[in-house]
Amino acid sequence: MNEKEIVDIEEKIMAQTFAKRDLTLTRGKGAKVWDINGNEYIDCTGSYGVAVVGHCHPKVVKAIQMQVEKLIACHASFYNDSRSEMLEKLIRLAPKSMDRVFLSNSGAESVECALKLARKYSGKTDIIAMMGAFHGKTMGALSATWKKKYRDAFMPLVPGFKHVPPNNLEKIKAAITDKTAAVLVEPIRGEGGILLPSDDFLPGLRELCYEKDVLLIFDEVQTGFGRTGKVFACEHWDVVPDIMCLAKSVAGGLPLGVTFAKGGVMAAFQRGDHSSTFSGNPLICASASAAIDVLVEEKLPERAATLGAYFKGKLNELAKKYKVIREVRGLGLMIGMEMRFDVYNILLGCMDRGVLVLDAGRNVVRFLPPLVIEKEQIETVVDVLDEVLEKENR
Ligand SMILES: Cc1ncc(COP(=O)(O)O)c(C=O)c1O
Numbered sequence: 001m002n003e004k005e006i007v008d009i010e011e012k013i014m015a016q017t018f019a020k021r022d023l024t025l026t027r028g029k030g031a032k033v034w035d036i037n038g039n040e041y042i043d044c045t046g047s048y049g050v051a052v053v054g055h056c057h058p059k060v061v062k063a064i065q066m067q068v069e070k071l072i073a074c075h076a077s078f079y080n081d082s083r084s085e086m087l088e089k090l091i092r093l094a095p096k097s098m099d100r101v102f103l104s105n106s107g108a109e110s111v112e113c114a115l116k117l118a119r120k121y122s123g124k125t126d127i128i129a130m131m132g133a134f135h136g137k138t139m140g141a142l143s144a145t146w147k148k149k150y151r152d153a154f155m156p157l158v159p160g161f162k163h164v165p166p167n168n169l170e171k172i173k174a175a176i177t178d179k180t181a182a183v184l185v186e187p188i189r190g191e192g193g194i195l196l197p198s199d200d201f202l203p204g205l206r207e208l209c210y211e212k213d214v215l216l217i218f219d220e221v222q223t224g225f226g227r228t229g230k231v232f233a234c235e236h237w238d239v240v241p242d243i244m245c246l247a248k249s250v251a252g253g254l255p256l257g258v259t260f261a262k263g264g265v266m267a268a269f270q271r272g273d274h275s276s277t278f279s280g281n282p283l284i285c286a287s288a289s290a291a292i293d294v295l296v297e298e299k300l301p302e303r304a305a306t307l308g309a310y311f312k313g314k315l316n317e318l319a320k321k322y323k324v325i326r327e328v329r330g331l332g333l334m335i336g337m338e339m340r341f342d343v344y345n346i347l348l349g350c351m352d353r354g355v356l357v358l359d360a361g362r363n364v365v366r367f368l369p370p371l372v373i374e375k376e377q378i379e380t381v382v383d384v385l386d387e388v389l390e391k392e393n394r
Pocket residue numbers: 106107108109111134135136137186190191219220221222223247248
């Protein structure tokens with residue numbers, strides 16, 4: 001199939017829900033991807049934060065190849081070796097008391113599971129989420145997501161959701177009632193613009209949730225799996241939630257959602273309370289097992305911390321040169337560069353020069369590169385941004 005045929009078919013058949021870029025990607029390796037014409041790109045989108053271990057990591061590829069010959073489908077009502085091996089590795093990564101998981105297929109599903117579990121465990125209905133939050137677009141997750149643009153056409157959403165300003169413990173305290181089951185937070189808001197919490201927010205929220213006997217749920221779908229320089233972002237503040245969501249990157253590029261919970265909390269779920277046909281699919285689990293090995297063996301969280309600091313330093317040098325850069329922020333290799341204008345042309349300008357970057361809202365350029373990205377590749381990205389900003393500045 002040539003590029004035009006590929007584009008025509010997607011345009012004709014797929015629901016028109018994605019803002020498409022004029023680019024057909026057919027190959028990836030590490031932090032690089034190639035288009036159908038053989039042009040090379042440094043991928044700072046990481047496929048929206050999925051490609052933490054890099055595209056087509058050889059260990060992930062091998063694990064998938066081996067499993068695919070053995071068993072591809074195995075419902076969770078049967079035991080399976082690939083699943084069981086992955087579960088042990090997963091629990092070793094998680095904060096100590098998070099010793100139970102439910103496996104699903106996406107970030108939104110991991111949030112759905114967290115919301116149901118919070119209701120079942122507490123016997124209460126209401127969820128407090130943050131203004132600016134993004135938790136996905138299925139009905140439950142969407143009810144916790146903040147943006148009007150995503151919500152308005154789908155009313156009525158799930159009842160019992162309230163949004164409060166983040167970093168404001170007083171407002172959260174005031175919002176908690178005897179119906180509140182849980183407070184749901186992204187440790188660092190991703191889609192919302194790479195916004196870090198104030199230093200005392202998450203520890204204070206942990207205390208408040210204990211005091212009020214309300215569950216604390218962290219959505220680490222974007223921040224988890226080494227992205228911010230720790231395996232989970234909550235480690236930066238030494239805070240352990242009661243329930244935690246992970247997805248995007250955990251299966252080396254294949255779809256996997258994980259809802260972690262403390263054993264006592266997960267015990268509220270009984271047979272039949274929740275399920276998913278693909279939960280713990282052996283192929284996905286084999287891929288996740290390999291991705292976890294890579295994360296640990298290649299010390300990717302440490303790499304994210306070091307390279308992230310380097311990347312931010314370089315972007316801050318650009319910020320001195322271009323006053324249109326309002327702020328550079330983030331942790332590890334989860335970085336946002338807030339501009340004084342719409343960033344759409346920056347995205348296109350970078351793409352024309354072989355670099356793929358994301359936005360986060362109208363005026364933030366977002367970088368979620370694979371953690372295996374090389375220092376020299378970061379330098380190329382910064383040089384390209386310099387060139388694009390020079391042009392935009394004129
Ligand atoms: C913090 C957070 N939660 C949930 C989701 C939804 O994940 P998915 O798109 O896999 O449903 C996302 C997706 O970007 C996210 O960033």
